Amino acid sequence: MIAARFHTRGIVAGIACALLSVAPVSAQSVGHILSQPARDVGLAKTRIPPLLVRTSEAPYSTAGTGSCAAIAESIAALTHVIGPDFSTSPSTNRQNMAEIGSSAIVNSLIPFRGIVREVSGASAAERRKTAAIDAGIARRGFLRGLQSARRCRR
Numbered sequence: 001m002i003a004a005r006f007h008t009r010g011i012v013a014g015i016a017c018a019l020l021s022v023a024p025v026s027a028q029s030v031g032h033i034l035s036q037p038a039r040d041v042g043l044a045k046t047r048i049p050p051l052l053v054r055t056s057e058a059p060y061s062t063a064g065t066g067s068c069a070a071i072a073e074s075i076a077a078l079t080h081v082i083g084p085d086f087s088t089s090p091s092t093n094r095q096n097m098a099e100i101g102s103s104a105i106v107n108s109l110i111p112f113r114g115i116v117r118e119v120s121g122a123s124a125a126e127r128r129k130t131a132a133i134d135a136g137i138a139r140r141g142f143l144r145g146l147q148s149a150r151r152c153r154r
Contacts (some may be wrong), residue, residue, distance in 0.1 A: 047127040049081045059139040068152030075143050082136045084134035 055078070065071050079085070114123075146152065 046122065046129050048129050048132045051077060051081050052136050055139045056132045056135040058141075059135045060142050065143065065146055066096075068147065068150060069153060071143050071147050071150075072154070075140055075147070078136050078140045078143075082133055082140070085140070 013056075064074060116122075117125075
């Protein structure tokens with residue numbers, strides 16, 4: 001049992017090194033990827049940022065959009081929580097591919113992962129977080145439309 005635990009840690013450490021050498025993956029992404037098995041079995045909880053919880057309740061609300069500065073602040077806050085808008089830069093694509101590949105490797109460490117995630121509640125928590133992120137993306141798009149309609153400077 002102890003040997004298996006050290007073997008698994010060695011595999012995870014190797015994956016982390018490979019991640020850092022393939023593409024410029026952020027330390028936050030590496031930590032997120034490596035902690036996925038703990039989230040899968042319910043040892044670590046998936047948390048939804050408070051801003052996304054509020055945004056999910058009314059993504060198309062005009063509250064807090066009284067000025068161009070307020071709109072810009074709201075967009076910046078959402079970008080901080082959900083990340084930048086879509087990009088077509090080759091370096092971003094390489095980074096995304098490295099993250100996807102390493103996630104697949106780490107996710108393969110748990111046999112019957114899908115069943116384990118459903119039983120532990122991890123799948124439901126992930127669906128809630130994904131819905132909140134989708135609401136944040138919709139809100140940011142809505143705010144960008146308001147910026148454009150009001151001819152605000154970006």
